[in-house]
Amino acid sequence: MGRAARIARRSFLIGSAALAGGVAFGTYLVVRDPENPLEASAGPGEVPITPYVLLDATGVTLITPRAELGQGATSVLAALLAEEMDLDWRAIRTLHGPPSPAYWNGVVAGEGLPIAATDDSYLAQAGRGIGAAAAKVLGLQITGGSSTVPDAYDKMRAAGAVARATLLRAAAAETGIDAGDLRTEAGQVVLPDGTALPYGALAGRVAETDLPDRVALKDPDDWRLLGKSFPGLALRDKVTGRARYGIDFYLPEMVHAAIRQPPWPDATIGNLDDSAARAVRGVSDVLQVGGSVAVIASGTYPAMKAAKLLRIDWTAPSGPREDSGDTQARLTAAFTGDARDSRLRDDGDVDDALAAAAEPWDAEYFVPYLAHAPLEPMSATAQLANGKLRIWTSTQVPLMLRDKAAESLEISPEDVEVTVLTGGGSFGRRLELDYALQAVRIAPHAEGRPVKLTWTREEDMTHDFPRPAAVARARGAVDDGGIGALDLAIAAPSTAASQMGRLGYPAMGPDVAIVAGAWDQPFAIPALRVTGYRATETVGVSSWRSVGASANAFFHESAFDELAHAAGADPLEERLRLCSDPASARVLEAVAELSGWGTDLPAGHGRGLAFCLSFGVPTAQVVEVATTPRGLRLVAGYAVSEIGRVLNPDNVANQMQGGMAWGLGHAMFAKLTYRDGVPEQDNFDSYRALRLPQCPPITTRALETSDHIRGIGEPGVPPAAPALGNAIFAATGQRIRALPFADHVTFA
Structure with missing residues (x-):
């Protein structure tokens, strides 16, 4: 039997707010239920059971209040409801639903807090509780941060379960048969004699029926839909060209x-x-x-x-205008003066370790501005x-x-x-x-x-708020055949301050995005320091798929690889030696097995490994490249992630492959450069993307060995660039520290 979930009356699912959230915002504010927005808009005969389930005589409409952008949000939210309601997947109807505080996102707020995903201490959990409570109090309705599934996993299942229980109560009142003798199947309540009452036929009774205070959620072992591959609701329309987008x-x-x-x-x-x-x-x-x-x-x-x-x-x-000829120098200027924004990792004595090193190592890395450039302007x-x-x-x-x-x-x-x-x-x-x-x-x-x-494509490209350019200075030392010290300083403009400023809100505290994907990595290097510096903004910047981790994984994993080679250590074995998180270690071991790490390769081939824990998801990737007369060719890609529970294997694999391909293509070709403050790239002829013949086959594996439920839309992006860079080094001996790679090598 699944665990019980407490349900509000017809307004909202209260759930469990952390005590710290109640203390910070007042217990009443945290447990108070937002109004059900469907009540005001319901037409004649429509019965809003919860903010997520609308019933009428023709059947059930599911409310899936996260933006569908190609990542499968509508389908997975509908599946969470449909599983608990025993709906027929072939007859699902969905609506996004109206803007409402009832659809607050309690997970995304935690991404901006300086709490490592591997930290499950009481204080860390209390901090996440405060973030979730703030999101509820403020009515933060947002799609982003790979938060759709972790935020909805309990919420939507509970909404479906309470709807099913209410329908059973209504059927019992309608027929005089005890609810315990009824069952549900394919959108119907089935009586002991086999008679089936469609859910829609019970709409009138449901309107008069009280909701239960508690319901039992299905045990995952009893799932019929979730955990297996099911087609996306819009798949047929997309394949046949009938899908309709905003444009x-x-x-x-x-x-x-x-x-x-x-x-x-x-x-x-x-x-x-x-x-x-x-x-x-x-x-x-x-x-x-x-x-x-x-x-x-x-x-x-x-x-x-x-x-x-x-x-x-x-x-x-x-004001000052961005000019790409000065970008790297302007960013590095933030390392001096009072531009320090955060120091969220400071283990051991980095200065002493570097001073004692016989051969200290240093490097500077750079990533450019990147446009969002969705296909739909x-x-x-x-x-x-x-x-x-x-x-x-x-x-x-x-x-x-x-x-x-x-x-x-x-x-x-x-x-x-x-x-x-x-x-x-x-x-x-x-x-x-x-x-x-x-x-x-x-x-x-x-x-x-x-x-x-x-907007025209040109307006879209030249008036974007891009992923910020960033620079990193790394210093390190090896000790006894392994990495002994790493000092990583990262400078970038603040995404949070830029975005919030455009909305007229202040951005308080340090911007975790400047160092995300670097400070929170699960490697116990004896002397490790990660410092973030807030550079002056000359271009309005914004969140870009995987946000700060998209740049910082390149910095961290390139430096890690360089130091491992300097120490004479295998990059995989060194990561495993220093890994402090069991789930991350399992991911590294799995990608090694999947890719055949350590086995012989033909001459001119090379493999590169990279890892990043972002959005709570440890992800490891391996890229294999080959030198050819026409340039470097990507031979194969391998990706392993740990997301806790896989709800739709096909969609998870798609997101893992898409994230890696997105990361590879941008690392190979993409940059948004400026002259006198104006972007020089205004369409896909100048802003190059990965083409199908250049994309390698990508093999994926999703592990389910963790108790946490995570999203997978973004974690596949950060390791791709450093995995490719490390593969180029393995194949050619050339170490590239600035993106895109095509500025330094030719791709076939």
């Missing part, structure tokens, strides 16, 4: 908009000549939107054509009519969008309706609100009609 959204009466944005964030419009734009057939208006200029037209094509014809003189910004549709605002877009922060949109038009948040659409990729870009708020500000000029704003 495909259409209403018969809508008009369309395109936009020209300034080359620099704080530039303003000095002079505007819109005569040529207004002469384009189908154009109805040209207007200024903040510091940008928008065109409204009958279609996307005339709007974009007219936007290109705008003649705009932009005033120069007063930014788009949003907005309609202002009769004082009510409606927004249709793909966003990872719908509640925040609702409130900021209301603030922008000076209306009440209750007068704003947000419909979240499927996104064609994001990688963190749709955490931002800029594109949607532009549509909101255009809407009052559309005479009550919905207006869809679509």
Whole structure:
């Protein structure tokens, strides 16, 4: 029998808030249940059992309130509910649901805290409890940080279980048969004589039925759906081309908009000549939107054509402008002065160990800015009519969008309706609100009609908030055939301060992202120090798939590999010798077995190993490369992660492969460079991505030996770059310390 979960009445699932959360925010605030947002919007005959389950005469609709961006969020959330409710997977109906504090994310808040994932002490658990409590009190509805599954695992199962128990109660009242003699199967309550009552037929009774205070969750051994591979809900539509994304959204009466944005964030419009734009057939208006200029037209094509014809003189910004020729020097300047942001790891006496070393080692590493560059550019549709605002877009922060949109038009948040659409990729870009708020500000000029704003690819690429560039200085020493000391200093602008600043909120305390994936690695190097330095921001930066770990794993694992070779140690054996976390050690052993680590390779081949613990997930990867007359060829990739429990093996494998391929492609080719503050790459011809013929076959394995439930969307990215760099060294003897690798070697 599964463990019991306590349920609120018809409002929300209380769950267990850590005592520290109650102390920090007041117990009442922490256990108080947000209103069920489905109650206000329910139509005739619709019965909201919980905020996640809506019943009517035609059946059940499941609310899956995390953005679907290609990572499978909708399907896995629906499966958690469907498993407990005994629903027929072939007949599942889902909605994203409205923006609401009821859909708070209690896991993502913990990612920004300086608590190592391997730390299960009372203080660490209390700290995570405070983060979860803060998320609930603040109503933090967000998709990100690989938090969808760990946040939903208990919450959604409990919601499904209480819905099933309520349906059984309703069926008992309807038939006079004791609920204990009833069972559920494929969306029906089955009577002892085999008669089946579809859930929808019980909607009226359910509306009159009290919810149970406690329910028992299924034992995983009894799962019928979870733990086995099941097709994603949108798989058929994606394969057949029928899937619809935000950019495909259409209403018969809508008009369309395109936009020209300034080359620099704080530039303003000095002079505007819109005569040529207004002469384009189908154009109805040209207007200024903040510091940008928008065109409204009958279609996307005339709007974009007219936007290109705008003649705009932009005033120069007063602040410093990014120039890629100076980026590395500017970042390293943060190592002097008072720019130190954190020192979250300081084991042993690093200074003494380095001073005593016969041959101290040092190196400097660099990673460039990286664009999000999702295949679907930014788009949003907005309609202002009769004082009510409606927004249709793909966003990872719908509640925040609702409130900021209301603030922008000076209306009440209750007068704003947000419909979240499927996104064609994001990688963190749709955490931002800029594109949607532009549509909101255009809407009052559309005479009550919905207006869809679509960015061109060039606008999308040149007005991104990229992954920050970063630099690391590493010093180390070997001792008795192994690594004895490592001093890692990392400088980067603050992602948290940049993102929060655009929303008008302060970012308090150190930015853990500057050192994430470096300070929290489970290796007991005798003398280890990791220090973060906050560099001056010249480009607005944002969260990018795996955030700080995407850069810091390259720094940490490249330095580790260099020191292991300097010590004459095998890189795998040295990691295992120093590994202080059993789950991480199992991952390293598994990837060694999977990849054949230590076995002979043909001449000109080399294997590279890298590890990173990010988002609570230990991940190890091996890359094999070969030298050819046409350049380096990636022969094979291997990835092993420990996520605690695999809910859908196919999707987990897809995410592991996709994360590694994403990391490899960016490490090989990608960089966003600036000249006089303006990005030089504006499309995929200049911002190179991994092509299918260059992607190696990637073999994956997901371990289930941990008690923790984790997400897998991001952890596959960080080890890819250092694994490839270490493989290049193994094959060629060339040690590359700055990305992308294509600046230094040729790939076949």
